[in-house]
Amino acid sequence: MALLLTADPGFEDVVLAELADRGYRGEARPYGYAGLVRTDADVAGIEGLRSIHHAVVERASCLLPSTDLDSAVRTLAGVPFPELGPETTFAVRVHRRGDHGFKSPDLERALGAALVERYQAPVDLENPRVLVRVDLFEARALVGVQLTRAPLSRRYRKVYAPPAALKTTVAYGLLRLAGVRGEGRLLDAFTGSGTIAIEAAQVFPGVRVVAVDKNPRAVAGAVDNAAAAGVAGRIHFLVADARKLIGQLPPGLDWIVANPPYGRRLGRSEDLRALYARFLDQAAVILKPGGRLVLLAKRRGMAVRLVRERPALRLRHLRVVELGGLYVGLLLIERVRS
Numbered sequence: 001m002a003l004l005l006t007a008d009p010g011f012e013d014v015v016l017a018e019l020a021d022r023g024y025r026g027e028a029r030p031y032g033y034a035g036l037v038r039t040d041a042d043v044a045g046i047e048g049l050r051s052i053h054h055a056v057v058e059r060a061s062c063l064l065p066s067t068d069l070d071s072a073v074r075t076l077a078g079v080p081f082p083e084l085g086p087e088t089t090f091a092v093r094v095h096r097r098g099d100h101g102f103k104s105p106d107l108e109r110a111l112g113a114a115l116v117e118r119y120q121a122p123v124d125l126e127n128p129r130v131l132v133r134v135d136l137f138e139a140r141a142l143v144g145v146q147l148t149r150a151p152l153s154r155r156y157r158k159v160y161a162p163p164a165a166l167k168t169t170v171a172y173g174l175l176r177l178a179g180v181r182g183e184g185r186l187l188d189a190f191t192g193s194g195t196i197a198i199e200a201a202q203v204f205p206g207v208r209v210v211a212v213d214k215n216p217r218a219v220a221g222a223v224d225n226a227a228a229a230g231v232a233g234r235i236h237f238l239v240a241d242a243r244k245l246i247g248q249l250p251p252g253l254d255w256i257v258a259n260p261p262y263g264r265r266l267g268r269s270e271d272l273r274a275l276y277a278r279f280l281d282q283a284a285v286i287l288k289p290g291g292r293l294v295l296l297a298k299r300r301g302m303a304v305r306l307v308r309e310r311p312a313l314r315l316r317h318l319r320v321v322e323l324g325g326l327y328v329g330l331l332l333i334e335r336v337r338s
């Protein structure tokens, strides 16, 4: 029995690393699909993973003969679900990428009706015993039984949740890619609702966490979120401008993780350039030699050029990740050891 794990596209290697910590193996992007990992881990093995949203017991992978509703239902209703029967409530959830001649709720209803007929199982949309999950990627359908109900990424109740807030899974991925571990000092430089700082405080008890935002409303909200997550006492929150950190924070930081604005509300792209440039100047001073910065940058070409213009910084790695439909550059930057 293989498990399919859903993750944030671009962070599949973080899932593999977390699985490897527990002695399990995985395959990133089965069939080439971003945001999926297949693993040999058992159900107990995935408990508490911080890099995934959902876990699904894989039942079948089929190619739909055509993308109309009838042929989709005919193909998918043939997948056996031996756990279904008159005593077992169920629901169907469909996640669709690509063009189909139907919407997800159409397939949920039609496949649900076909399974009622086949197994006489009652539908319970609120609290089903069995959650049948179908992931459609164009003509490929991955069919399984979803084990998780609320996403594992929902770890605490966000009292303050601005639209640009990251998912906790993404925050975990950024911290892992920065190499955060053991003891040291970490800065979340544009903390917003505090997702990165809170994740760090929960996962790395030996790390001292500082979180700054120039917006007092954001800092107040992040403090409330940290309290809801049970780590308020572990994070030093500060209203500060990430362009003027030298002198505000003691130098010698081990890690900085930065999720600056994407620029949609900043106006001209020149403003974003100035923000990246001035923040990088700060990072080059307050990081210790060998210290690492992970930067999420909407304008990745511009961010790469700015890093290359600064001799104290070196770009070690660049990738593109998908965050809520936006493609964003993830830069791993090191302060050079002189």
Ligand SMILES: C[S@@+](CC[C@H](N)C(=O)[O-])C[C@H]1O[C@@H](n2cnc3c(N)ncnc32)[C@H](O)[C@@H]1O
Residues within 6 Å of the ligand: 162, 164, 165, 166, 167, 189, 190, 191, 192, 193, 194, 195, 196, 212, 213, 214, 215, 218, 240, 241, 242, 243, 259, 260, 261, 262, 275
């Ligand atoms: C993309 S949001 C960060 C979201 C955050 N990672 C979260 O999960 O909620 C960017 C944040 O940067 C803050 N910001 C913008 N310019 C700043 C600056 N110069 N210094 C510090 N914070 C700044 C904004 O107030 C906003 O909260």
